[in-house]
Amino acid sequence: MPHEHAVPHATWVRSCCLTDFVRQSLAVAEADVRKLRHDPTELITRAVQPTLWLLVFGQVMGRLREVPTGSLSYRDFMAPGILAQSVLFISIFYGISIIWERDMGILQKFIASPAPRVALVLGKALSAGVRGLTQAVIVYFLAVVIGINARFGLLNIVGVLFSTILGAAIFSTFSMIVACLVKTRERMMGIGQVLTMPLFFASNAIYPLALMPAWLQVIAKINPLSYQVDLLRALMIEGGQSAFGIGVDLAVQLAVLVVLVGLAARLYPRIVA
Amino acid sequence: MYMNTAADEHAVRPALEAVHLTRRFGSFTAVDAISFSVLPGTIFGLLGPNGAGKSTTIKMLTTLLLPTAGTGRVNGFDIVRQSVDVRRVIGYVPQMLSADGNLTALENLLIFAKLYGIPRAERRERIMEVLAFMGLADVAGVLVRKFSGGMIRRLEIAQSMLHRPPVLFLDEPTVGLDPVARRSVWEHIFRLRTEFGTTILLTTHYMEEAEELCQQVAIMHHGRVVTLGAPADLKGVAGVATLDEAFAHFTGSSIQEGGTYRDAARARRTARHLG
Numbered sequence: 236m237p238h239e240h241a242v243p244h245a246t247w248v249r250s251c252c253l254t255d256f257v258r259q260s261l262a263v264a265e266a267d268v269r270k271l272r273h274d275p276t277e278l279i280t281r282a283v284q285p286t287l288w289l290l291v292f293g294q295v296m297g298r299l300r301e302v303p304t305g306s307l308s309y310r311d312f313m314a315p316g317i318l319a320q321s322v323l324f325i326s327i328f329y330g331i332s333i334i335w336e337r338d339m340g341i342l343q344k345f346i347a348s349p350a351p352r353v354a355l356v357l358g359k360a361l362s363a364g365v366r367g368l369t370q371a372v373i374v375y376f377l378a379v380v381i382g383i384n385a386r387f388g389l390l391n392i393v394g395v396l397f398s399t400i401l402g403a404a405i406f407s408t409f410s411m412i413v414a415c416l417v418k419t420r421e422r423m424m425g426i427g428q429v430l431t432m433p434l435f436f437a438s439n440a441i442y443p444l445a446l447m448p449a450w451l452q453v454i455a456k457i458n459p460l461s462y463q464v465d466l467l468r469a470l471m472i473e474g475g476q477s478a479f480g481i482g483v484d485l486a487v488q489l490a491v492l493v494v495l496v497g498l499a500a501r502l503y504p505r506i507v508a
Numbered sequence: 509m510y511m512n513t514a515a516d517e518h519a520v521r522p523a524l525e526a527v528h529l530t531r532r533f534g535s536f537t538a539v540d541a542i543s544f545s546v547l548p549g550t551i552f553g554l555l556g557p558n559g560a561g562k563s564t565t566i567k568m569l570t571t572l573l574l575p576t577a578g579t580g581r582v583n584g585f586d587i588v589r590q591s592v593d594v595r596r597v598i599g600y601v602p603q604m605l606s607a608d609g610n611l612t613a614l615e616n617l618l619i620f621a622k623l624y625g626i627p628r629a630e631r632r633e634r635i636m637e638v639l640a641f642m643g644l645a646d647v648a649g650v651l652v653r654k655f656s657g658g659m660i661r662r663l664e665i666a667q668s669m670l671h672r673p674p675v676l677f678l679d680e681p682t683v684g685l686d687p688v689a690r691r692s693v694w695e696h697i698f699r700l701r702t703e704f705g706t707t708i709l710l711t712t713h714y715m716e717e718a719e720e721l722c723q724q725v726a727i728m729h730h731g732r733v734v735t736l737g738a739p740a741d742l743k744g745v746a747g748v749a750t751l752d753e754a755f756a757h758f759t760g761s762s763i764q765e766g767g768t769y770r771d772a773a774r775a776r777r778t779a780r781h782l783g
Binding site: 258259261269270338341343344347348 | 571572601668
């Protein structure tokens with residue numbers, strides 16, 4: 236025999252507890268954060284869209300004074316909607332990144348590791364959340380520049396950042412589910428395009444639900460984006476009110492996330508099959 | 509040189525086994541009830557043209573793909589029923605370029621050290637150890653997209669051995685590499701076996717690679733294992749001088765043929781990334 240010494244076994248590689256799970260999820264997210272640090276151009280290009288919506292669309296629509304936004308000015312009303320929207324736009328195409336990593340062979344190695352699939356999915360959702368955070372920073376910055384009545388209390392800001400991550404996690408996980416089913420970049424692009432606008436328009440992002448016809452209100456109320464916008468509006472804007480109640484907003488979003496992550500974890504291995 | 513005798517097979521538990529392993533995609537049978545076993549410390553080659561079923565076999569043994577029928581065992585763990593245990597004891601280098609080009613070599617390894625639960629106190633040391641072993645210590649902080657194809661492959665192997673797996677899967681480890689880089693990768697694979705006793709299953713369609721590295725090879729053709737043995741024995745049985753000729757003898761066709769459009773596209777894409 237060519238070797239007498241024992242094979243060094245990986246006996247300490249045991250993932251049994253929560254700390255392992257958290258560490259593995261964070262490791263997946265860390266890879267993305269480090270990539271962004273090496274090449275932050277993406278973050279700059281991402282700033283264009285919310286700027287246009289707030290500066291151009293918001294200014295013009297604000298002059299109409301026709302949208303019943305209660306005690307809020309239209310720009311104040313729409314700012315949280317624009318934050319939610321730009322987070323949605325980033326997240327809904329997030330599935331493309333896992334298809335890309337699959338094509339490269341990177342994803343195969345993650346899936347062949349002992350990390351639970353749920354940790355892999357949550358890690359990805361979290362890194363979409365980090366990208367979402369940059370949008371929150373941009374919208375807050377614009378808020379100061381154009382004089383939106385934003386709240387700057389510590390709890391408010393922490394709350395806004397948290398719900399931004401939550402929203403990004405929901406829609407990126409949804410996107411990953413679609414990616415696992417359609418498996419190619421081209422199809423994913425097409426489906427992402429088809430999904431974004433309906434999700435955006437069938438929500439309370441840029442007009443209140445009360446303005447919608449009844450059938451659209453029903454759709455808007457099952458759209459998780461509405462709950463994200465509602466939560467952001469209450470947390471972010473001076474005088475902003477939650478229409479559903481902050482507790483409901485949180486509960487609905489967390490429940491949706493749990494279901495989506497569970498589903499994505501089941502489907503995740505399919506993308507490399 | 510290791511000799512595969514009946515006595516050994518009873519004495520030592522195989523590190524790796526396929527038992528009537530089968531995978532169908534619709535009506536197409538990619539892997540057709542193949543069986544083999546690999547003893548610890550062996551470099552075992554799955555040989556065949558693109559589309560022979562090698563990658564599908566690796567995907568099943570690494571738990572990326574469920575078998576349609578049959579099963580496999582890695583270090584005694586069943587690939588279907590104990591897939592998580594299997595994942596703990598294997599390292600895997602896919603055929604495609606799998607190191608992240610937008611991270612440094614060190615970062616690539618760091619992420620996997622965390623994923624595999626290597627304790628914080630050991631991470632740095634372990635990472636530097638595998639980098640040194642693969643001859644990459646002085647480029648630890650360099651972005652991987654600036655690496656050559658051979659360096660990327662060595663990094664990927666470093667990544668797969670970080671948690672010291674007893675069994676390693678290498679899917680076409682030298683595809684698209686120039687002869688110098690190829691030889692360097694071979695040397696490192698060989699050292700893994702001699703220094704750590706790692707059992708290695710590799711797929712290749714380069715006969716030279718199989719002859720150079722493998723103690724045992726299985727020739728695959730249309731999803732079946734046509735023949736199995738030490739390269740020298742296969743040449744002896746076929747009565748030919750090279751493994752290339754032995755392959756033609758056992759399959760009735762040249763290794764250069766075969767493969768689907770998708771295989772060819774993938775192989776070239778990999779070659780382009782690596783080149």
